Amino acid sequence: MFVNISNKKVYELVIEQIQDKILNGELKKGDKLPSERELSEQMSVSRTSIREAIRVLETIGVVESKQGDGNFICTNIEKSLIEPLSMVFKLNEGTWQNVLELREVLELQTVKIAAIKATKEDCKELKTIIGAMGKENSMKKYNSKKIIQLDQRFHNKIASISKNYLIESVFITSSKLFERFIEDAREKIIENYRDEELLFENHRRIYEGISKNDPILAYEEMKRHMENIRESYIKTIG
Amino acid sequence: MFVNISNKKVYELVIEQIQDKILNGELKKGDKLPSERELSEQMSVSRTSIREAIRVLETIGVVESKQGDGNFICTNIEKSLIEPLSMVFKLNEGTWQNVLELREVLELQTVKIAAIKATKEDCKELKTIIGAMGKENSMKKYNSKKIIQLDQRFHNKIASISKNYLIESVFITSSKLFERFIEDAREKIIENYRDEELLFENHRRIYEGISKNDPILAYEEMKRHMENIRESYIKTIG
Numbered sequence: 001m002f003v004n005i006s007n008k009k010v011y012e013l014v015i016e017q018i019q020d021k022i023l024n025g026e027l028k029k030g031d032k033l034p035s036e037r038e039l040s041e042q043m044s045v046s047r048t049s050i051r052e053a054i055r056v057l058e059t060i061g062v063v064e065s066k067q068g069d070g071n072f073i074c075t076n077i078e079k080s081l082i083e084p085l086s087m088v089f090k091l092n093e094g095t096w097q098n099v100l101e102l103r104e105v106l107e108l109q110t111v112k113i114a115a116i117k118a119t120k121e122d123c124k125e126l127k128t129i130i131g132a133m134g135k136e137n138s139m140k141k142y143n144s145k146k147i148i149q150l151d152q153r154f155h156n157k158i159a160s161i162s163k164n165y166l167i168e169s170v171f172i173t174s175s176k177l178f179e180r181f182i183e184d185a186r187e188k189i190i191e192n193y194r195d196e197e198l199l200f201e202n203h204r205r206i207y208e209g210i211s212k213n214d215p216i217l218a219y220e221e222m223k224r225h226m227e228n229i230r231e232s233y234i235k236t237i238g
Numbered sequence: 239m240f241v242n243i244s245n246k247k248v249y250e251l252v253i254e255q256i257q258d259k260i261l262n263g264e265l266k267k268g269d270k271l272p273s274e275r276e277l278s279e280q281m282s283v284s285r286t287s288i289r290e291a292i293r294v295l296e297t298i299g300v301v302e303s304k305q306g307d308g309n310f311i312c313t314n315i316e317k318s319l320i321e322p323l324s325m326v327f328k329l330n331e332g333t334w335q336n337v338l339e340l341r342e343v344l345e346l347q348t349v350k351i352a353a354i355k356a357t358k359e360d361c362k363e364l365k366t367i368i369g370a371m372g373k374e375n376s377m378k379k380y381n382s383k384k385i386i387q388l389d390q391r392f393h394n395k396i397a398s399i400s401k402n403y404l405i406e407s408v409f410i411t412s413s414k415l416f417e418r419f420i421e422d423a424r425e426k427i428i429e430n431y432r433d434e435e436l437l438f439e440n441h442r443r444i445y446e447g448i449s450k451n452d453p454i455l456a457y458e459e460m461k462r463h464m465e466n467i468r469e470s471y472i473k474t475i476g
Contacts, residue, residue, distance in 0.1 A: 011293060019321065022328055029329045055249060055290055056297045062325050073329065080322040083257065085407065087300050090260055091267045091311065092403040102404040105347035113339060165330040166340040166415070169323065170408055177404070 010045050014053035017043065022062070022073065033063065033071040081173040086180060099178055100233065104226045106171050107155065108219060114161040115210045115218035122161045123211040129154045130207045137200040144187045147199070151190075152179075154203055158210070182233075192232040202228060248283050252291035255281065260300070260311065271301065271309040319411040324418060337416055338471065342464045344409050345393065346457060352399035353448045353456035360399045361449040367392045368445045375438040382425045385437070389428075390417075392441060396448070420471075430470040440466060 021027040033039065036054070040047045054071055057063035061080025064072050089098070114122075133150045136143060152175065159171035179186070193199045202225040209218025259265040271277065274292070278285045292309055295301035299318030302310050327336065352360075371388045374381060390413065397409035417424075431437045440463040447456025 012297070015297065019325070022325055025328065052290055052293055056294045059250070059253065059294045060298055060322050062322070081319055081326075084298050084300070084318040084322070085404065087257070087260055088403055088407045090263065094403060098402045098404050101351060101400070101402050102408065105344065105351070105405060108347055109343035113343075162339075164336045164339050165326055165332060166323065166336050166412075167343060169326045170340065170412075174404075174408075 010049040011052035011056065014039070014043060014045060014049055015056055018053070018057060019062075027073050029073055031073045033073070035070060081169060082176045082180075085173055085177060089177060089181065094181075096182055096233065096237070099174075099181055100226075100230060102174050103178055106167075106174050107158075107222055107226060110159055110162050110167055110171060111206065111210070111218045111222040112215040113164070113167070114158045115213055115215040117163055118161050118210050118213060122157075123207075126154065126157055126161075126207050126210060129157065130204055133200055133203055142191075144190045147190055148186060151199075151203070154207075158206075161210070188236040189229065189232045192235050193228060198228050248287040249290035249294065252277070252281060252283060252287055253294055256291070256295060257300075265311050267311055269311045271311070273308060319407060320414045320418075323411055323415060327415060327419065332419075334420055334471065334475070337412075337419055338464075338468060340412050341416055344405075344412050345396075345460055345464060348397055348400050348405055348409060349444065349448070349456045349460040350453040351402070351405070352396045353451055353453040355401055356399050356448050356451060360395075361445075364392065364395055364399075364445050364448060367395065368442055371438055371441055380429075382428045385428055386424060389437075389441070392445075396444075399448070426474040427467065427470045430473050431466060436466050 018027070018033070027033075033054075034042065036047050036050045039050045043050075054063055054065070058065060062074055064074040066072060088094075118126075129150055133147065133154070136146050136150065155175065156172060159168045162168060162171075182189075190199065202221060205221040206218055206225060209215070209221050256265070256271070265271075271292075272280065274285050274288045278288045281288075292301055292303070296303060300312055302312040304310060326332075356364075367388055371385065371392070374384050374388065393413065394410060397406045400406060400409075420427075428437065440459060443459040444456055444463060447453070447459050
């Protein structure tokens, strides 16, 4: 049951009640919410207020509406961090250095955790990505789009090896921010990087550190990789 | 001017238009939005849709309503990450280890950046906090609440010395998560910590690293501090 409400800012109180039920574990991923009519009766508020609350929860990625089927507690809410963080970025007149720095903060520590926690299964997946990268790398016609895709898969996989949803969420948000605001320069960065034939070598060594469950090696190689990205970025931007 | 809309999910399109204007820099911090009536005319949508959109933007911390004065682009939107991240945490059945790990990720790299960027002014502020901590520490009657407050100020100050809003936002969000989900144990952690007379000493040395602009020292001391928190936490939880 939901508690009766008698106060102003009604839609916010509706949101609070639903959030509380998530925070105390009563509502879980994939759970269906009562219908809007039922919610409005249980809380003694108008259906408009319920609808407003649901819309807010939808936008911040906590609730998913399935047409004709009702409202569900969402499973992909890690996506919801990107919009607020993008705004933080723009409203504070963020620079590419800010984005790179955040990425460095996350990559450098996450790779250590990944090196400690990586299972054989995890390493096999990473190896597949590295293999594909190596193949692309040896091609005469260099396909930066494919390399970028593989690069993203590699880094996101490292985040997921951390087996920590919080870290993964923040990590993925920072990658998206990177894509969104550095995208234009990304292909050129990759090209510059390749001139020094370092890109593949860096990734291969990071993989080595993780697969040997050696956090220090993984960290050192990730650090080198981040320094190379930074240098390549500066070269590209001029 | 805002572009005319003719489509479904109207409130979402309204949000998009406002977001776009933030992302392309047309709307800045503190800017006043046109009135709801004006927005509804410019976009040819109902005032209800405008109101719904504004409410969503309010909730995610992008817009602030001042009574009788209208709607403004908000300055405190870094606050908006905490609710979605709390949900990510709960819906994925997060543990205290997850929270500690995220905090470690952020603290360890941020302190390096802070040690590089810290100005004399920054160090003076940190020194004041350390001074107050030292005073509390030497008291016969140990006041954990005060120590916790000073501890938070110290760590948040380090994040702000990074001079990177993105890092600061994520950092503060992670601290809040820590408070929200580890709060109960926090006083006990601090007590356990003190038994070993390490808490103050750790902070003093972190300060030393930052004030000497020595990122390696600052990092090593922060690492020790994080390890002590972890040990103390395990001791407390048993």
